[in-house]
Amino acid sequence: MSLTAADCEYVYRLVRQRAGIVLDADKAYLVETRLAPLARQGGFESIQGMLTHSQASPHAALRDKLVEALTTNETSFYRDVRPFDALREVVLPDLLRKRAAARRLEVWCAAASTGQEPYTLAMLLREHFPELAGWDVRLTATDISTDVLARARAGCYSQVEVNRGLPAPLLAKYFSRVGANWKLADDIRRMVDFRPLNLIERWPDLGRPDLVLIRNVLIYFDVPTKKDILARARRILRPDGYLMLGGGETTLNLDDGFERVDYERAGVYRLRSI
Numbered sequence: 001m002s003l004t005a006a007d008c009e010y011v012y013r014l015v016r017q018r019a020g021i022v023l024d025a026d027k028a029y030l031v032e033t034r035l036a037p038l039a040r041q042g043g044f045e046s047i048q049g050m051l052t053h054s055q056a057s058p059h060a061a062l063r064d065k066l067v068e069a070l071t072t073n074e075t076s077f078y079r080d081v082r083p084f085d086a087l088r089e090v091v092l093p094d095l096l097r098k099r100a101a102a103r104r105l106e107v108w109c110a111a112a113s114t115g116q117e118p119y120t121l122a123m124l125l126r127e128h129f130p131e132l133a134g135w136d137v138r139l140t141a142t143d144i145s146t147d148v149l150a151r152a153r154a155g156c157y158s159q160v161e162v163n164r165g166l167p168a169p170l171l172a173k174y175f176s177r178v179g180a181n182w183k184l185a186d187d188i189r190r191m192v193d194f195r196p197l198n199l200i201e202r203w204p205d206l207g208r209p210d211l212v213l214i215r216n217v218l219i220y221f222d223v224p225t226k227k228d229i230l231a232r233a234r235r236i237l238r239p240d241g242y243l244m245l246g247g248g249e250t251t252l253n254l255d256d257g258f259e260r261v262d263y264e265r266a267g268v269y270r271l272r273s274i
């Protein structure tokens with residue numbers, strides 16, 4: 001039985017209220033394909049049965065699962081390539097120069113999904129900036145979804161996932177085969193601290209990051225939500241730090257406090273000097 005308009009409306013409202021994600025009104029098919037496995041796992045007879053239970057239940061656990069199932073977790077190692085060229089050639093050399101006295105570097109990777117993005121960064125630091133060995137390097141990666149965080153912490157990827165963007169020499173150097181999958185080396189995994197964080201709620205203490213990545217998640221939010229997240233990121237970012245957004249994202253018309261760094265197709269921003 002397909003979902004009624006009221007079922008879909010309930011799901012759209014829930015996802016918007018709890019995650020800020022705006023789903024177009026014609027996403028009934030997406031809702032059904034994403035929620036069917038959840039209904040089966042939960043032992044419900046149908047998606048409708050699960051939604052009725054979710055609406056009546058005083059417990060938030062099922063509602064959280066529904067929201068997680070509706071998030072898009074698409075990611076890959078070295079996603080879009082150019083941002084990582086910019087990190088290697090411009091952003092990190094500049095930050096290392098500025099932090100040479102303190103010997104401390106703080107990075108926050110928001111909406112990190114299954115971990116390919118922060119692990120790419122960790123491998124990049126290890127490969128190209130050996131001088132960081134004696135530094136206090138803090139890589140914090142967060143996401144709203146506890147499922148993707150568990151996968152990220154495990155650092156175990158399928159052949160398809162490592163084929164997407166991970167250069168063969170890095171696969172050979174930092175991964176070992178475990179059955180059909182590839183497991184990331186413990187010392188790289190330990191470089192990243194994965195924590196739950198919902199971008200539309202109050203953020204826990206994230207320190208004062210030198211570099212903030214919020215890539216490929218603002219696209220799911222409405223304009224006031226994008227503005228709010230960018231403003232909060234601007235306030236915690238060190239004044240001489242950097243922000244990185246995804247390919248289809250910009251601060252333009254959303255936050256005047258940022259200006260784009262001139263590095264083509266990299267989505268790098270810094271604070272505008274006043």
Ligand SMILES: C[S@@+](CC[C@H](N)C(=O)[O-])C[C@H]1O[C@@H](n2cnc3c(N)ncnc32)[C@H](O)[C@@H]1O
Pocket residue numbers: 018019020021071072073074075076079110111112113114117142143144145148197198199200214215216217246
């Ligand atoms: C498309 S992935 C992007 C992954 C990675 N940043 C990249 O660019 O490859 C979007 C991620 O945002 C997360 N997300 C969605 N809404 C969120 C929210 N309100 N707070 C935190 N994370 C959220 C999803 O769980 C998903 O893992």
